[in-house]
Amino acid sequence: MATTSSHSLAGLAADHRPYLLFGVQGPLEQFRLPEIDSVLQLFQIPHSWPTSPDPLRPYTLIGLRNDDDARKLGSRLVSVKHVWEYWASADSYHQVHDVVQSQECRAKWEPYALDEKCTWKFTTAGHNRTLALPQQVARINRFSYMAFLGPIDLKHPDLEVGLFEEYDENKEWGNKVREARRQLGDEQFEALHRDKGKEKLVESGLIDEEESLRAVWLGRKICDTSRHLIDVFDLKKRAYIGTTSMESEASLLMANQALAAPGKWIYDPFAGTGSMLLTASAFGACTFGSDIDGRQIRGKKTGIRHSAEQYGVWNRILDCYTFDMTQHPWRTGELFDAIVTDPPYGVRAGAKRLGRDEGEREVQPQVIAGRESEGYHHQFHDYVPPSVGWPMEEVISTLITYALYLLRPGGRLVFFLPTDSAVYEDIDIPVVPGLKTISNSPQQFGKWARRLITMEKTTETEGEWRKALEGLDRGIRRQGAKSTWEKEQEAEREQEAQSRKPGHADFNVRYQEGFRQVKDGIKDLLVDDRTAESSSDPNDTQ
Structure with missing residues (x-):
């Protein structure tokens, strides 16, 4: 696959094709990968991971056999918005255009482009960056070399191409917009912002369009997911x-x-x-x-x-x-x-669990007059038994x-x-x-x-x-x-605890034992020295 090293597909299985899961970021983003794994297991879908999935990123690459498996996976996912066939990705627009025009990627989109009956549309979105309509149109126009011959259909197209920008969180972006306002003056800034939004600020060089850009993704839409059930x-x-x-x-x-x-x-x-x-x-x-x-x-x-x-x-x-x-x-x-x-x-x-606090009055069931044959009843119609924390x-x-x-x-x-x-x-x-x-x-x-x-x-x-x-x-x-x-676990823990005594346990015995070991050591050392001296006496004969 012709793509930058940061988006390598080295983990893709030989019989799998790469697909892109457009995830949802927010307080439950950590739940996404476990949900994907669960649905894969539920439907017994063979899969591979082209790259190690990152729960903190909104886009996840997965290898599947075909579009049917992709639709089956998407039919149950809630933490993912859409499933796309992966076409290309790169760290910048300059690089992604090279990938899209490569022979390998061209084989994916060119059959649709040359089909005069194939209706199509482009969808654009940004993560950690809001794209105004003029910005979206400008980005789509950059791919004019794809030259789709069929008519555009914004409601029910045969082909929907997704173009997604992923930005790192940039806390300085707002400061730079405010700085641009200060340099231009409120009146001129408002005029530019009203006419072309941030596009004009980019053209003027006051704001870098691709600042904090982490990746650009391109793909073909396979299906929506079951995320609509959240609203249901x-x-x-x-x-x-x-x-x-x-x-x-x-x-x-x-x-x-x-x-x-x-x-x-x-x-x-x-x-x-x-x-x-x-x-x-x-x-x-x-x-x-x-x-x-x-x-x-x-x-x-x-x-x-x-x-x-x-x-x-x-x-x-x-x-x-x-x-x-x-x-x-x-x-x-x-x-x-x-x-x-x-x-x-x-x-x-x-x-709560069933129980009664000490000293609490016990409510006894009674026989109700005229209903003796039914046995004992509680006097309260909606009796709730006592409970404790x-x-x-x-x-x-x-x-x-x-x-x-x-x-x-x-x-x-x-x-x-x-x-x-x-x-x-x-x-x-x-x-x-x-x-x-x-x-x-x-x-x-x-x-x-x-x-x-x-x-x-x-x-x-x-x-x-x-x-x-x-x-x-x-x-x-x-x-x-x-x-x-x-x-058994408690017995093992007790045995481990007994096998290691604290440093102050039996201190007096261990103290005296230490002195005894020192005395024995000195005694042995003296004996060794005397033995060595006797063996080296010049009067000794063989």
């Missing part, structure tokens, strides 16, 4: 939401990482208002939800059912039950293909073993984990045999972050993960119970 599932348009409802983009990304698809059974143990159930069901999966507070599920005037009917997925939400995860009813494990959830952080809603670290550790019990081999656990950015380390992610971490993607909020963790149940260490459940009640730790694996 927008919370502002949803029939039923709550204070903790997950935003649409994050819930769609979680559904993709859970590999939601027809034939899959997916569970949310902190269902709340059902955001994860809706998006996973929209991708064809059958879903089940539970929550300790049934009022969240039922709502008052509207509930999860109304949102599900709004999106036409009510037939895929098998049911929603009210129960505490630590008192769950599952008598058999390995039921679900994925568990996808957003545990309560204790910020907008605290984590549940520390976050216990929530996560319980969720891990709960998922280990309920997931089928190859099933995924997808959940958000809140962390303090100042003290977070990767070792903070819980580790348990049988669940390997697939991805760990942060969304920063200043001093804290939430991390989307994806784990997969493996069968490689089946004996070990079964030990991680031995001693627990179906994945749940009750009254401080510990699994066989945890006990």
Whole structure:
């Protein structure tokens, strides 16, 4: 491929063609690569990476077999806007024109240019730089040598050519515009800016057009993606939401990482208002939800059912039950293909489990007059059993073993984990045999972050993960119970601790021992010296 060394395609497989994924930058940009990997696995799409993907850059090169695989990949992506067939890229416009006019690249676009019936259009966009309409037209005109013979069609073209500029963040750009205003004067600057925008400032030499330009990309559009679903599932348009409802983009990304698809059974143990159930069901999966507070599920005037009917997925939400995860009813494990959830952080809603604070009055069920045959009832129509606070670290550790019990081999656990950015380390992610971490993607909020963790149940260490459940009640730790694996880990740590004593342990004994070793050393040294002297005595004979 004729391209600059900075855009080498050395990693492209022999039977693959390069494609360009036009990604979205923003607070969830770190989620893009895990989502791409998940969709590739979901559809079993063979792929290669021409260059190592960088989550901080909006454009990602990937090698695929053909356009059909590209469309299949794009059909599920949410963090990517469009998929393009890669034609050329370079560090500057001078270089990219050389690449586009090379024989290898010409073979890609020339058949379209020579087809008089092929309708076409150019699309331009800039990353970290806004391109005004006059700038866009000027850039398109630079490729006039491509000389397309067919008519232009801006709405439904047969060919859409994408021209993209990628700039490094330049904090000085605004200062230079202000400096240009100062030099020209407000009146003259406004006249130039009104007529031709920044184009005139570039022509005057006051602003360098390609300053901070990192790359120029050119390609043929293959398809749009499913990013439009973000607007479809927008919370502002949803029939039923709550204070903790997950935003649409994050819930769609979680559904993709859970590999939601027809034939899959997916569970949310902190269902709340059902955001994860809706998006996973929209991708064809059958879903089940539970929550300790049934009022969240039922709502008052509207509930999860109304949102599900709004999106036409009510037939895929098998049911929603009210129960505490630590008192769950599952008598058999390995039921679900994925568990996808957003545990309560204790910020907008605290984590709770069944229990009663010491001294709290117990509400007993009663027999209601005239309904004795029905047995005992609570006097309150919408009775909510008492609950107590549940520390976050216990929530996560319980969720891990709960998922280990309920997931089928190859099933995924997808959940958000809140962390303090100042003290977070990767070792903070819980580790348990049988669940390997697939991805760990942060969304920063200043001093804290939430991390989307994806784990997969493996069968490689089946004996070990079964030990991680031995001693627990179906994945749940009750009254401080510990699994066989945890006990073995604690025993190993205690053994290691005993094998290394601190420097002050048995100090008096070690002190005296040190003196004894010194005395013995001196004694041995004296003996050696006497032996050496006797052996060197001139009166000695052989």
